[in-house]
Amino acid sequence: MDKGTVVRTVALGIAWLNALLVQYGLQPIPVLDEESIAYGLAFLASVWTWFRNNYITATGKKQKEELQKKNLTR
Structure with missing residues (x-):
């Protein structure tokens, strides 16, 4: 995998993690x-x-x- 793919995958994972945390009423990642x-x-x-x-x-x-x-x- 190239660097761009890794960065996009990590960013997507963080976005989904934040969405799930908000969905379940938990504190999202404070970025x-x-x-x-x-x-x-x-x-x-x-x-x-x-x-x-x-x-x-x-x-x-x-x-x-x-x-x-x-x-x-x-």
Whole structure:
């Protein structure tokens, strides 16, 4: 597994653990307050979506060129 997979898996596990703790009325892991977590997740999701839906990297630019050659993009 690569580093990104491990980080995403750990983050998912912590999120589910917190959700289960809250569900059963127990004290969640005191990392940050809920508002900070919500803003952080919204920020990360928007940056990730922007990055993935635009041709920013060299690989992305090559992909766009290939799509344009095959008339699959505007």
